[in-house]
Amino acid sequence: MQETAKQCKIDPFRVSNYSFNLRNMTWIPCLILLSIFFLSVSITSESFDAMEGEAFVVKCPKRNSLTFKWYHMEGNKTIPADEGARIHSSGRFLWFLPTAKEDSGYYTCVTQYSNNLTTHSRVSVMVYPYERDICFPSQIRYPKDTGTFISGRVVCPTIDNYENATLVHWYKDCKLLQGKKYFSWNKYLYIKAPVKTDEGYYTCQFTYTHSGNEYNVSATRLFVIKNISEPKSPQIIFPEDNDVIEVVLGAPVNISCKAFLGIGNQNVEVVTWDVGDLQAKYLDPLRFQEDYHRFSGTFKERYGEAVLRVTEVKQEDLQSNFTCVALNAKEYIMATVTLQESCEVNHHRTYMIIGFLILLVMIVLLIVFYHFFLIDIVLLYRKIFNPYTTKDDGKMYDAYVIYPTDATSKANFVDDFVHQILPDVLENKCGYKLCIYGREIFPGEDVANAIETRIQKSRRSIIILTPKLIHCKEFAYDQHIALHCALIQDDIKAIVLEMETNGDYKELQESLRFFLLELSRRTSKSGSAGSFAVQMVIYGSAQQMCKK
16 A cells, blocks of 8 residues: 555655645546555654754653554664664653754654554654754743742653653753752742743753663743732741751651641642752662651641651761752742751769659658658558567566556546546557556455566556646555666656646656656657657647547
8 A cells, every 4th residue: 555655656644745636637546545545544743852962752642552663764664672772662652862963854653552453653853953052942942831920830841751860950041040049849940939030941951861871851941920819828837947956876867847838729739858959859768768748727728747757867967958848839938957966964963863852852751751640650550460469578468557546536537547548549449458456456465566566567657647646645656666667677668648737847756756857868868768768648638638
């Protein structure tokens, strides 16, 4: 079929350039053959412009086919799939590594689908020579980008075709762009608060690596400004600009940046980190990873948060600026933080001071607790451990009770106290065993001998001190024996219970007064009763004693 077309001297791809004289009947067979040819194939065409000496890739207009084959229409040469060749095919793509002036011409992409349908797509490639004084030919221009007086964004049009593209450098009217007015991220160039003078031709330039060889790639497009409604400006919530973060060398650290990006869905929502002049995605992936997520607030506010995870802080990081960049369709803002090595604090001294203070507080609390709750503690201890069991010391009684025995009204109260209250508390509740005159001394016994024996078999004596005893001229025999054991022999303890306020102790019997003075002297000298072991309890009044 193609041979017939050649005999008719008609190129099927340029049939539109011919006009036919229908009166010449010799054209009729050719027209019939051409009609049959166009029924079996589908033809499309596209044009591509390239700069000499750069990497260049052409896409077949058709997609989703089983096979792709490329031909150079000049001589109908098949383009190989060998990646080592300067011009080679790779599926849908036709690669020029790099381009040369002689590459200009027409190329055919033949695609075959699963239903055996075959299509032919023609692409036109024009390679323009490199000229030293011209940074880009006027013919190599991509469709324009538009911005506003609020925000501007220029897209590098071809970078998505190159998998191994490196950093993008941007030029405006052949001059390298620098400064905080411009921010490059991925394939985008963001212009902060554009003005009319920012309109012009912007060129993106990057490097493509293939099989260890590096090739330059550039693309140019026009940027113009138009008026649109004003969106919300982004705001970095944290960190604040010029913040300092304390870190430990060799330890990991996470640096978070959260920003407000506007109300409702935004065309552009980006929060990212730069370290020095490098974006996070170009950093060492073994030490730096960036996590980013977006979320909405209660009133459709849009937020973004980027967390830069540094697995190991090094000395060089302390000299680097960590910049959080937040941008939306209106503008971009930045906040820079630095890392500072935290001072290693010697906590040993601090721990010692804290420990000392805790110990001091505990001692004070124990003293207060002992002062106010001693009786409760002793009673609890007795209740739990029952320490007052019978001792194997030859003693029969825990205490011998000495009290006035005259049958007066006050003595009657003393009798009630001695025979009822004391036994109920000390014997029934505390487990002591008391020896009480009149209860333990039986009729018919030698009273003097019995008293002396009972006192000797008691561990302590309890002397009930009342005004009657003070004014009594005769001192009971058992009182003499008890005081003698306490003062002279020092082998028995004595407890003095003052039932009522007795006033001046000068009216006491000499032996009892001497006992109290000796008790006061020894207690003041040693700070306690010592071996004398005398305890004195003053209850104030019998009524209070009964209540207790």
